[in-house]
Amino acid sequence: MRYYFDIFDGDHWARDDMGVDCANDRGARHQAVLAITELARELLPHDGPEKELAIRVRLKEEVAFSVRLVFETSSGPALTDVSVLS
Template sequence: MRYYFDIFDGDHWARDDIGVDCAHDRGARYQAVLALTELARELLPFDGPEKELTVRVRLNDAVAFSVRLTFDTSFGPALTDSSVIERSDPRH
């Protein structure tokens, strides 16, 4: 079966018109998770606001399922207190 992987980068959808042949939904899910981890490497902020990435998997025009990753940085002592950073750093 031919699956299509549309990508939402938090702002815009990019429609996949090429697709990938997979034997079943499990194989398509693996491909979607793999694509999502590659996107995360490129698009997740090192600091700053939250970011949501989604891969929507389609069979022709019917949505089969979606895989979503939400990234959020919560501020706390580890990000603002240098003594916490120094204690947690294995080089110290």
């Protein structure tokens, strides 16, 4: 089956018009998880507190499922007091 992987980079959706052949939903889920981890390597903020990434997996126009990653950081002494790093 041909699956399409639309990507949300935190601001915009990019529609996949090419797709990838996968044997079933399980194979497509595996591909989506691999893809979102690659996106995280590229797009997670180095100096920001949060980012949301998502992949919407479609069969033609029907959404089969989605994979979502939410990255958040919170304030703590290591971010505000440099003596903690010593």
